[in-house]
Amino acid sequence: xxKVLVFGVxxxxxxxxxxFLKQARKCGEYLxxxxxxxxxxxxLKGHYPSLPxxxxxxxxxxxxxVDEAVVGDVALGSYKVLKMQKPDVVAVGYDQExxxxxxxxHRAEFDWQFEIKMMEPYEPxxxxxxxxxxxxxxx
Numbered sequence: 001x002x003k004v005l006v007f008g009v010x011x012x013x014x015x016x017x018x019x020f021l022k023q024a025r026k027c028g029e030y031l032x033x034x035x036x037x038x039x040x041x042x043x044l045k046g047h048y049p050s051l052p053x054x055x056x057x058x059x060x061x062x063x064x065x066v067d068e069a070v071v072g073d074v075a076l077g078s079y080k081v082l083k084m085q086k087p088d089v090v091a092v093g094y095d096q097e098x099x100x101x102x103x104x105x106h107r108a109e110f111d112w113q114f115e116i117k118m119m120e121p122y123e124p125x126x127x128x129x130x131x132x133x134x135x136x137x138x139x
Contacts, residue, residue, distance in 0.1 A: 002028030005087035007072065007099065009036045010056050011049040013063065019122035024091035025065040027117055032068045032085055033060045040076050077102060079109070086112050094121040 004027045010017055025031045035057045041049045049056065053071050061069045073080045082090070092100045100116055 001030055002088045003030045003032065003085065004028040004089045004091055005032045005034060005082065005085055006091050006093075007034045007036065007096070008093065009041050009045075009049055010060050011041075011051055013059050016122045018063065020091075020093050020119050021063055021065055023119040024089075027089045027091055027115075028087075030067045031065060032070065032087065033063075033066045034070055034072045034081050035060055036072050037074060039074070040072065043076055077106075079103075079106060083110065087114055089115045089117055091117050091119055093119055 006024045
């Protein structure tokens with residue numbers, strides 16, 4: 001069974017997230033979604049997510065093609081959850097280029113081999129979380 005791991009904030013599940021998760025699921029038979037902790041989101045983006053990690057975790061668990069969901073590491077770049085899960089594939093979003101580069105840089109630290117696959121964007125100007133969070137409310 002090919003195990004696929006994805007990482008994300010998942011601050012409100014939208015069609016872009018669903019498409020990303022569908023693409024990732026096609027890379028294997030078992031999909032694990034790692035939800036980024038609030039403190040790590042703040043470190044990465046300069047602000048806390050709209051929804052706390054435990055709520056985001058419950059939302060991602062309700063997506064049909066996600067087999068398992070866990071909360072990510074406390075420290076950015078520790079890769080403890082990755083080492084614990086030992087996936088065959090790490091699927092990264094089209095907007096996770098820096099994460100992909102860091103993962104490739106640390107590849108020698110892992111005692112197993114895995115593929116890194118970048119997923120295609122799904123209407124990125126419309127369904128990226130940062131766009132949705134800052135979009136004007138309809139009148």
